[in-house]
Amino acid sequence: MTSGSGLAGVDNAVLAVREFNRFYTARLGLLRRQHLDGEFSLTEARLLYEIGAGERVTASALRAQLGLDAGYISRLLAALTKQGLVAQAVSERDGRERLLTLTAVGEGKVAELNARSSEEIRGMLEPLRVEERAALLGSLNKVRSLLNTDGARDKRTAVRVVRLEALTEDALELLVEYYEAVQVVVRDGPEEMAKMLADDAAGMWLAYLGERPVGCVVLRRLESVVRAGECKRLYVRPKARGLGIADALMDAEEAYARSKGLEWVYLDSHDGLKAAIALYRRRGYVDCERYNENPQATVFLRKRVG
Known part of the structure; x- marks a missing residue:
């Protein structure tokens, strides 16, 4: 049986959400005719x-x-x-x-x-300090996670993201799948990956559902830009998509980059990967100049994390 105080708490929460809805619909211009x-x-x-x-x-x-x-x-x-x-x-x-x-x-x-x-949106964000923007993005991701429906929220609780200390069979298997899925021309072999993981400002993260590896992402130091890293090899196995795993991987990667004093995370993609590009833009990545010689890349983005 629900207590009266519990009902009152829900009622107050309903009023608070409705008030915020009125605020952000006006703030984002959603009430305009067009x-x-x-x-x-x-x-x-x-x-x-x-x-x-x-x-x-x-x-x-x-x-x-x-x-x-x-x-x-x-x-x-x-x-x-x-x-x-x-x-x-x-x-x-x-x-x-x-x-x-x-x-x-x-x-x-x-x-x-x-x-x-x-x-x-840039006009709304620019007046904020770096730490305020980070707090805002963290809150947005939290709200999205809490209000997720269709059973995905319960499934997401089983997702575990781990930063690797050394290259593993799970990591190599996911990388090979990624290379084939995206038809990557320039590929990092085991030796290159091991060397990269030895850099304290770099890393590779794997996502697990239970004990099953379902996704990965890589961060490496970007030598061409001061205090910057590069996001690479973001991949989620098809059967695990729709559970917020890509977001969880990028959350871990960006938090680590921030903890190591990096100010920017760069990434490249190509026009055919529309879903991935939409994810990056939703997370706050914006267009930038070409910063590498990747022959397949047509889209270049970056995000301030520190």
Whole structure:
């Protein structure tokens, strides 16, 4: 039986969350008629973003992800397709589904939206001190973790992230899978990895579900930039995705970089890895100049961590 004081506590929490909702919807401009004062509603802009960031996106997947009514999302997608922003093709796996992709025009519109959004949020973050920004990002990740639904929160509690002292068979196995999945041309062998792990400012982290290794990430010193490190080899096995494991790995990596006095973490990627790039941008990574000679890289990002 629930006590009266317990009910009162929940009621107070409800009022606090509602008050915060009113604050941040106004602060982020979500009450405007058009998102970011552009030509799209917030829902239309979100659909375009998810189609651009995802892989093999379908209307049913968007409905499940965003909690939208089937008829509503169908009308929105039809309108976006008519405007020449979204292309639809019959899925080879399931003829009842249509795969959604952005057209060249749609990609341009999403790029404009991303630039406007980044500029607006940067304006909110720049007045904050470094430690205040770190506290804010930590709080955002905590809220996301606590409010996660669909059973993922219970599964996430079983995730364990470990920093390696030396290269292991689990680590090598995950690296080989990553190399093959992303078709990496320039690969680090066991000797290069062992040498890198000997550097106190570098490291490799593995994520475990129970005793099963399911993901990895690497941090290495970036010689070309003072007080900077580079995030490499972020990988989560397909069956373990959707549980926040990539975030957990990057949380551990960024915290370690901060503890070693690094101010920046850089990373590179390429245009085809849309889901990964979306993750990085959500975590606060912003565009920067090319900083290496990686022949496969087309996207260069960095994040201030210290």
